[in-house]
Amino acid sequence: EAQVTQNPRYLITVTGKKLTVTCSQNMNHEYMSWYRQDPGLGLRQIYYSMNVEVTDKGDVPEGYKVSRKEKRNFPLILESPSPNQTSLYFCASSWDRGGVELFFGEGSRLTVL
Amino acid sequence: GIQVEQSPPDLILQEGANSTLRCNFSDSVNNLQWFHQNPWGQLINLFYIPSGTKQNGRLSATTVATERYSLLYISSSQTTDSGVYFCAVYTNAGKSTFGDGTTLTVKP
Numbered sequence: 001e002a003q004v005t006q007n008p009r010y011l012i013t014v015t016g017k018k019l020t021v022t023c024s025q026n027m028n029h030e031y032m033s034w035y036r037q038d039p040g041l042g043l044r045q046i047y048y049s050m051n052v053e054v055t056d057k058g059d060v061p062e063g064y065k066v067s068r069k070e071k072r073n074f075p076l077i078l079e080s081p082s083p084n085q086t087s088l089y090f091c092a093s094s095w096d097r098g099g100v101e102l103f104f105g106e107g108s109r110l111t112v113l
Numbered sequence: 114g115i116q117v118e119q120s121p122p123d124l125i126l127q128e129g130a131n132s133t134l135r136c137n138f139s140d141s142v143n144n145l146q147w148f149h150q151n152p153w154g155q156l157i158n159l160f161y162i163p164s165g166t167k168q169n170g171r172l173s174a175t176t177v178a179t180e181r182y183s184l185l186y187i188s189s190s191q192t193t194d195s196g197v198y199f200c201a202v203y204t205n206a207g208k209s210t211f212g213d214g215t216t217l218t219v220k221p
Contacts, residue, residue, distance in 0.1 A: 031207065033207075033209065035209075035211075040213070041213055041214075042117075042199055042201075042211030042212050042213045042214055043199070043201070043211040044211070045208060045209050045210070048207050048208070048209075050207055056207060058208065058209075059114065059208075059210075088154060090156065100144065100161070101144075101146065101158065101161035102146060102158075102201070102203070102209070103158070104148075104156040104158075106154075106155055107154050107155065107156070109154070
């Protein structure tokens with residue numbers, strides 16, 4: 001089954017404790033992207049990747065890092081999480097960077113105390 | 114960057130009613146998608162529609178790219194249609210912008 005898989009789905013952590021949210025897709029997609037969603041708002045793009053070893057900042061990259069060492073995986077790293085990073089995070093992928101349909105993971109709800 | 118505005122922000126309907134949701138965007142885009150976010154937070158793809166009209170059951174969508182808007186039509190609404198509807202636009206540079214959504218409540 002074609003899918004985008006995120007882990008963990010739910011996480012409660014404390015300020016400053018490094019964490020990684022993994023994202024994996026099995027569709028051989030070139031493009032992957034991370035978003036955050038805060039209450040009452042749409043999704044805002046954090047980082048995206050056009051292909052292996054190619055990443056770019058979205059609209060809200062501060063406090064986050066990403067890597068794309070292999071095509072299927074695009075982890076989101078919070079080196080020193082803060083309470084303002086409490087949010088619902090989504091990973092997405094597509095064949096290409098802007099011309100085709102995006103497929104989303106089920107979301108990861110992160111709480112930073 | 115591109116601005117995306119959705120209207121109305123909230124919509125309450127009686128079951129069986131029809132509705133039209135609108136998405137305006139401020140610049141040329143390569144792609145536009147409509148999503149439904151269910152009460153559990155999952156994003157469900159509804160339409161990938163950079164231009165033209167598509168239909169899927171009770172839902173249809175039209176994008177007029179030259180006039181920078183898209184419409185989502187929901188006919189004979191059901192309580193399961195409740196949730197938040199987002200439109201998202203994408204550029205060829207890889208960036209994407211979501212609107213703030215329309216929250217739809219369908220009452221039995």
